[in-house]
Amino acid sequence: MTAEAFVPVRRAGRIGAALRTNWGLLWSDPLGRTGVILLAFVIAAAILGPVLFPFDPKAVGESAKDILQPPSAQYPLGTDELGRQVLWEVIAGARTSLVVGLVATAISMIVGTFIGLTAGYSRGALGEGLMRVTDFFLVIPTLPLTIVLAAVIGQSLGVIILVIGLTSWPSTARIVRSSVLTLRERQFIQRIASLGARDRRIVGIHILPNVLPLVIANTILVIAGSILAEATLAFLGLGDPVNVSWGTMLHFAFQSGAAGRGAWWYIIPPGIGIVVTVLAFTLIGHSLDRILNPRLRSR
Amino acid sequence: MALLEVRDLTIRYRTTAGDIRAVDAASLHVDAGEAVGLAGESGCGKTTTALAIPGLLPQNASIVGGSILLDGRELIGRSEAEMERIRWREASVVFQGAMNALNPVQRVGQQIAEPIRLHEPETSARQAQVRVDELLERVGIPASRGREYPHEFSGGMRQRVMIAMALACRPRLIIADEPVTALDVMVQAQILRLLKELREQLGLAMILISHDLSVIAETCDRAVVMYAGRTAESGDVRAIFRTPAHPYTQALIRAFPNVRRERAFVAGIPGYPPDLTAPIEGCAFADRCSVALGRCRTEIPALRPVGAGHDAACHLAPEARSCDAARTPGAPGRLAPEGPLVRVEDLRVEFPVRGRARLPDGSKPVVHAVDGVSFDVRRGEVLALVGESGCGKTTIAKTMVRLIDPTSGRIEYRGSDITRARGGELRRLRERFQLVFQDPYESLDPRQTVHEIVEEPLLIHGRGRDAAERTRLVFAALEGAGLHPAAEIAARYPHHLSGGQRQRVAIAAAMVLEPELIVADEPVSMLDVSFRAEILSLMLELRAQRSFTYLFITHDLSLAWIIADRIAVVYLGRIVELGAADDVIQRPRHPYTRALVSVIPVPEPGAESDQIVLTGEAPSPSAVPAGCRFHPRCWLRRDLGDPEACSTVDPSLVPAADGRLVACHFPEGGTA
Ligand SMILES: Nc1ncnc2c1ncn2[C@@H]1O[C@H](COP(=O)(O)OP(=O)(O)OP(=O)(O)O)[C@@H](O)[C@H]1O
Ligand code: SF4
Ligand code: SF4
């Protein structure tokens, strides 16, 4: 083969191939596979649910007979304190939880990776300063911040996403920074630097692809955390009252005294929703971590 | 009767890629009090054989045949409890690289006491303590330091601790796996001397595993050479090194430089060891053997006597004589002095010491990594910087090519000052100076293909009109570095290449910009000897074709000797001797160089001259001794009755009688 006929492997093709092998590894790991199946279930509910069973928060029960009814043929999962079907509500909650989890994590991942890369790669004052900022955000308590923001902006899904995004990026930034710090000392980075490559090239072409696996595995775990955080905030009454989520369901279940009156069907389904989703992401995250960061692979 | 008798041992590893026949009917024996060296390239099964003796093979290994007799008792198939006893009380092991595996949070003394407590429970705590102190003193460590933690010990001292631990339950046989690999020459000499003394004092038998034939020639009574899991040759070291009967042994010996002889270039062994997952028909060495016959490929040669106590597994032995012609080509020419390419004057590099430590006068302590160094690199030469680890070789080189900023001093390139060059000027320098690093596994981005790796310098410096032209340049560089076919190699990732091939890729990436100066930092120290010679001759070939200049950094003086035109010996941030390679190695003048040269092992038993083994290790560069920085360890100073100048006046690097530069008040040795 001559030089002219040589077709270098393209990055995109390579990423595709990497995805395929990693998918294979994930699927062959029993825990990873369990996570994938659970997640597929939740995603299906989030996408199809509202189409098949449109939930109308205003469609309250017609009479007192419809309120807080235990599961029956008519109401498969019973009804809530306003006489709405818990089943429809739980399915609607899946969408909110996933949206909050994914958007908040996207913010957290982009901010965290960017700050981690910069802080890890630039020696001196900039790196130090960024780490101070990171530490500051790391210790901000989520709850008061939400209360303040909710007071200023109003209670909405946007505020929740913003708050979770703002409080969860520091962990990503720290992970990225510490792996950049070691990568920076690796010989291949030093060799590239000795060639006179500019920082942007070193970071973009050599460091980022090498930290990405770490970020991806971490991201999946952050999603789990974000979903849990949303549920917590909503449970405490800081959620968006318009969008049903599992957290708001629990909130209203307790606030209306339904929990006190033994309406288990109102509490257990959203609880299971949260547990299953968080578990799914956690399982996938840990499995990916083992696959993508083989240092931890079982010996 | 032999103390240990291993007969037809066959061991397999089960892996996902198939079964590996790591040891294939290997045999060896060790008499009481005897030292036997186990030699061969990486992966030939040395460690596997050795670990089988005390029953320490990994989970996926299984012994499928043969026997291991210790004092006539079969060891294969014994229970774990029995083996545990044997392991400490009869045949203990110093593992490969184990000195880095001491428990970091347990005191050194306690770690040595552990096997005593476990295997001799009748010993009281006090008695055990006395034993530990004795053991420490015996391996040359003051007993009081047993209370310290491993991180407070240097590599050499940790290796001594490992040896003390192996001796804890008074075994009769010690198996030492690469005990001096990765240690500095002087520390290596100290450890080898220690092992020798221990053997004499305690009547120990020893199996010493080393890929370095010179070490075996120097310390062992007999040697066993393994190839692809089989015993190729075994016998008295004198017989093995003087009249090697197996072509592999012959080739291996030629791969080592011998500083006690005329300078001759080393020869590599072309090709690679065979794939151990496939069955090997006939002689395992046939593919690389220069005298192979037809029947070598079908018939496995049996290990048979070729002399008194000397066996070889070769159909032609003892008549096999692989050609000697490869011994000289590519040998570096003599000095071809042209003007200086780069010149360094009174270079100093200081690094701040981390932490809050303060000197008595309140100033922050600094590490004087480079402490007043002047030299020039002449156009077209190979200049070697040699010295122990931590002496500042790499910092000197990196500062010279402006990767580290000097604290003071001046660097000139083709007559112009580049000490403070920046921006565009610095980028142009980056094009002219290229680096090749020590570890080919580490110096290539694991996520790039070979093509991308070699193309990168072109992209960085905007060379090559378009992708096609760049690809042409990349292929030319790969071919130039001896990687054929370039197109096939270019598509691979580093982890699909052997160590030698990776280092060739690194060289291709360094030469694709057609630089003037290549700084090679220990470029072959991670490679097997058989590939070492090939990389070295590639570097010299390239010099001849493209008039590169090399700055070659190494801790291995015999390598420096065969590849360099001139050698600079570095001690504690300062050049102490600088001269033509032959002068420095064969007629060293500075007491430090003389000591270093005297302990270089050579592949020739009985050749050791009077060794000057320095005690202790180089002091830290943050506390450089006053006067001559070498004086606390200098043997000549002691011989001369401690002249005052040594401890008060810092000698400068000045020409001695024969024109070479020496930094010593007494460059003529004791005679002047
Ligand atoms: N745990 C293992 N699983 C599978 N294969 C192994 C294992 N350990 C060693 N091998 C393989 O067995 C062969 C012999 O290895 P061994 O470590 O005994 O060689 P060696 O001569 O000690 O090499 P070195 O000089 O690198 O230490 C090699 O091909 C090696 O890759
Ligand atoms: S048996 Fe044949 S191939 Fe093997 S070493 Fe001897 S001559 Fe070479
Ligand atoms: S000056 Fe004195 S102490 Fe220094 S190397 Fe020479 S003899 Fe030794």
Ligand SMILES: [Mg+2]
């Ligand atoms: Mg080994």
